[in-house]
Amino acid sequence: MRPSGLVSEVPRLDATDHLCWVYDDDASFDQAVERFLSGGLARGERLLCVGDEVVDRMRGDAAPIPGVPALVASGALDMLTVADAYQAAGEFTPERQFEFYEKRTRQAIDDGYTGLRVVAELSALAADTGRRAELVRWEHVADGFMASGSGMTAMCAYRGDLPADALADVASVHPLVRAPDGTPSFRVFFDEDRVVVAGDVDTFGADRLAALLASSPVGPERAVLDLGPVEFVDVAAARVLARWARALQARSVAVEIRGASPLFGRMWRVLGLGDLVPVTFGQRAG
Structure with missing residues (x-):
């Protein structure tokens, strides 16, 4: 099982981890970047910093980690502003971003590094309501890429003064989150x-859940949904899950739900969802 949950400090991350770090000020951001990048150097990973804020700080007199010029010269560290990243990857879409990071990760491994460790400060994209949906979809696709054992691990940083709905959107697609209390109320991520x-x-997050499930890559024949870490799910959320399963079944994709509580199993039956959407319940369903 991948590490997941709410954290108060940057944990020791392995090659499949994906952390959302909501920061309060420059000092706390620098501390998080130092711990995250130092962990990558210790693991023999190539470092990549993306975003105007993090690049400015890495190039400043008080960079979060020492020896930045030497790391850049050796190829152990690369830095891209948002404009640079767009120019390198093309128009911002999840598909183009996937191609860009897959290539960067493969190149790092081919060059003898153990993987690619990325810190990306993407507050400007999260604040842009016209681009936020694509950003969230990319974060979700990226999580699947990391969970697959690609060799890429990432810390995605966002300012704490962003609107609450923006923070909830971006944080909800990370297994590991440092964010204000109650943000997000749930997370959707990949594991194997x-x-x-x-x-x-609940009802207030049902639309967000529907959007995330719709963008979740699944196998061509079978999809597995693990509800084991769910603490509460209401009727609206159950109906979202049923609609997702029905859409997959229309594509001849079988759906298995694992880890559902006995209460969820009873609610599924009482609502008649099992008659509309025949799914297989794994361990713990009642």
Whole structure:
């Protein structure tokens, strides 16, 4: 099982981890970047910093880690502003971003590094309501890429003064989150062959859950949804899950739900969802 949950400090991350770090000020941001990048150097990973804020600080007199010029000269560290990243990857879409980071990760491994460690400060994209949906979809696709054992690990940083809905959107697609209390109420991420939902899912988050599930890559024949880490799910959320399963079944994709509580199993039956959407319940369903 991938590490997941709410954290108060940057944990020791392995090659499949994906952390959302909501920061309060420059000092706390620098501390998080130092711990994250130092961990990558210790693991023999190539470092990549993306975003105007983090690049400015890495190039400043008080960079979060020592020896930045030497790291850049050796190829152990690369830095891209948002404009540079767009120029390198093309128009911002999840598909183009995937191609860009897959190539960067493969190149790092081919060059003898153990993987690619990325810190990306993307507050400007999260604040842009016209681009936020694509950003969230990319974060979700990226999580699947990291969970697959690609060799890429990432810390995605966002300012704490962003609107609450923006923070909830971006944080909800990370297994590991440092964010204000109550943000997000639930998370959707990947672990091996399954989509995992964790936290509390209710009417207020039903639309967000529907959007995330719709963008979740699944196998061509079978999808597994793990509700083991869910603490609460209401009727609206159950109906979202049923609609997602029905859409997959229309594509001849079988759906298995694992880890559902006995209460969820009873609610599924009482609502008649099992008659509309025949799914397989794994361990713990009642």
